[in-house]
Amino acid sequence: MTEENTDEKSSSKKADTEKLRDNLDCILVGNKNVMSYVLACVTLFNKGAEEVAIKARGRLISRAVDVAEITRHRFITDLSVKSIEIGTTTVQTDKGSDLNVSTIDIALSK
Numbered sequence: 001m002t003e004e005n006t007d008e009k010s011s012s013k014k015a016d017t018e019k020l021r022d023n024l025d026c027i028l029v030g031n032k033n034v035m036s037y038v039l040a041c042v043t044l045f046n047k048g049a050e051e052v053a054i055k056a057r058g059r060l061i062s063r064a065v066d067v068a069e070i071t072r073h074r075f076i077t078d079l080s081v082k083s084i085e086i087g088t089t090t091v092q093t094d095k096g097s098d099l100n101v102s103t104i105d106i107a108l109s110k
Contacts, residue, residue, distance in 0.1 A: 025049045029056035029064040037067040041108070042075050050110055051082060057089065057103040068106045082107040 027040050037054070044052045056064035072079045085105040090098050 025051060026053040026055060027067070029054060029060050029067060031060075034063055034066050034070065037063070038070050038075065041067065041071045045076055045079075045110065052108050054106040054108065055104070058101050061102060061104045064104055064106060068108060071108065076110075079108045079110060082109040 025044055027037055027044075029037055041052050041054065054064050054068050068081065072081070083105075084107075087103045087105075088100050089103055091101050093099050
């Protein structure tokens, strides 16, 4: 292995680590109770995250909004909503047909 290949691999690993770091500050809302996700948000901010993204789709969008609001109003009051992005993704069902599902991405920052 040449020195050039080693440098390329180490820079590639650094880029992958940075992408992974971005994903670590993201909460994907699912079927757990709201307080589980609130605790995850508070934990990320206490570990030094400057921004946390809360993502959900479909019927769970209202739960994501609840997570953001409870985190902001009850636990860390100096948080602000940096951005809210809404969209639609296409998901394929078991039968093979396409289904449009709404998505939301709420970014909270200190």
